[in-house]
Amino acid sequence: MSTCHACTSQNFKQLFCADHGSLEVNRCLSCGFVYLANWKQSLEKSGELYDYYGRLTADDLQRRYSSPNRARQRELLKQLARDARGRRLLDVGCGEGQLLQTAQDEDWDAVGIDLSEGAVRLCRERGLPASQTDFFDSSLDHQRFDAIVMSELIEHVPAPARFLRRAEELLEKDGTLYLTTPNFGSLARRMLGESWPVIHPEHIGYFERSTLRAMASEESGLRPIKIEANNIAPSSLVAWLRHRVAGSARIGTPVDRDAERNLDQNLRRALHQSRALRTSKELLNRAISLAGLGDTLVGWFQKPAS
Numbered sequence: 421m422s423t424c425h426a427c428t429s430q431n432f433k434q435l436f437c438a439d440h441g442s443l444e445v446n447r448c449l450s451c452g453f454v455y456l457a458n459w460k461q462s463l464e465k466s467g468e469l470y471d472y473y474g475r476l477t478a479d480d481l482q483r484r485y486s487s488p489n490r491a492r493q494r495e496l497l498k499q500l501a502r503d504a505r506g507r508r509l510l511d512v513g514c515g516e517g518q519l520l521q522t523a524q525d526e527d528w529d530a531v532g533i534d535l536s537e538g539a540v541r542l543c544r545e546r547g548l549p550a551s552q553t554d555f556f557d558s559s560l561d562h563q564r565f566d567a568i569v570m571s572e573l574i575e576h577v578p579a580p581a582r583f584l585r586r587a588e589e590l591l592e593k594d595g596t597l598y599l600t601t602p603n604f605g606s607l608a609r610r611m612l613g614e615s616w617p618v619i620h621p622e623h624i625g626y627f628e629r630s631t632l633r634a635m636a637s638e639e640s641g642l643r644p645i646k647i648e649a650n651n652i653a654p655s656s657l658v659a660w661l662r663h664r665v666a667g668s669a670r671i672g673t674p675v676d677r678d679a680e681r682n683l684d685q686n687l688r689r690a691l692h693q694s695r696a697l698r699t700s701k702e703l704l705n706r707a708i709s710l711a712g713l714g715d716t717l718v719g720w721f722q723k724p725a726s
């Protein structure tokens with residue numbers, strides 16, 4: 421029996437099985453949400469799945485704190501500041517603290533929480549205010565934030581609507597929740613099908629623009645401002661080509677984020693050096709965003725003032 425972890429309905433349609441049948445992906449027939457059928461077993465193993473912070477090398481960290489990342493984060497913070505009344509920010513699942521660092525440099529009063537001890541240790545070594553705290557911990561109950569950020573988090577949690585409600589609770593009026601999550605409706609997923617590298621035991625929920633919008637407006641008091649599906653990572657196209665050539669992708673092995681990032685960085689460098697390639701990529705990205713087919717859903721939600 422398979423239970424939707426967005427609405428708990430047991431009416432579902434199996435979409436496909438990845439990793440030789442061990443990862444069954446279903447669509448809920450009641451709310452439309454796409455989820456991993458065996459998500460409870462995945463969660464039980466999450467301790468070992470999330471132990472990667474301790475394995476990051478100095479080079480990995482250097483790359484993660486690199487200037488293109490910082491520039492993107494500054495842009496995000498600028499947009500958040502436009503709507504916020506104050507500058508108090510909570511980064512949920514702050515990882516090694518890249519955003520905290522940038523937020524601190526940009527004069528935000530930012531704090532981070534993460535369940536990973538390794539991640540919090542890395543933050544603290546840099547003097548960043550992070551703690552190993554659950555989002556539902558009572559120590560947060562009386563705190564209020566002007567902005568809450570949840571990057572690539574909501575696909576990992578068993579009750580995503582609860583996370584949206586908690587964000588609403590902890591936001592100041594007019595405060596903004598910014599979140600990102602892989603786009604199940606993306607071109608890459610449509611091209612790669614069950615070989616989409618995002619299908620992974622760590623990822624138990626798969627969002628599309630419609631299901632993210634519906635969950636926010638129906639299950640929390642947050643108002644969706646915009647949900648975009650921008651950008652296609654060069655590595656998605658390469659994964660597709662690899663898939664076409666080799667007939668398989670790396671399903672079932674841990675997501676090698678650093679290899680993926682290296683590939684993206686090399687491709688970005690090539691794009692930077694060639695004007696023709698750059699123009700083609702910009703045109704492609706524009707078309708992809710308009711069609712809602714980008715790799716990542718980027719959602720902006722606001723807590724109404726009344």
Ligand SMILES: [Zn+2]
Nearest residue numbers: 424427448451
């Ligand atoms: Zn459902």
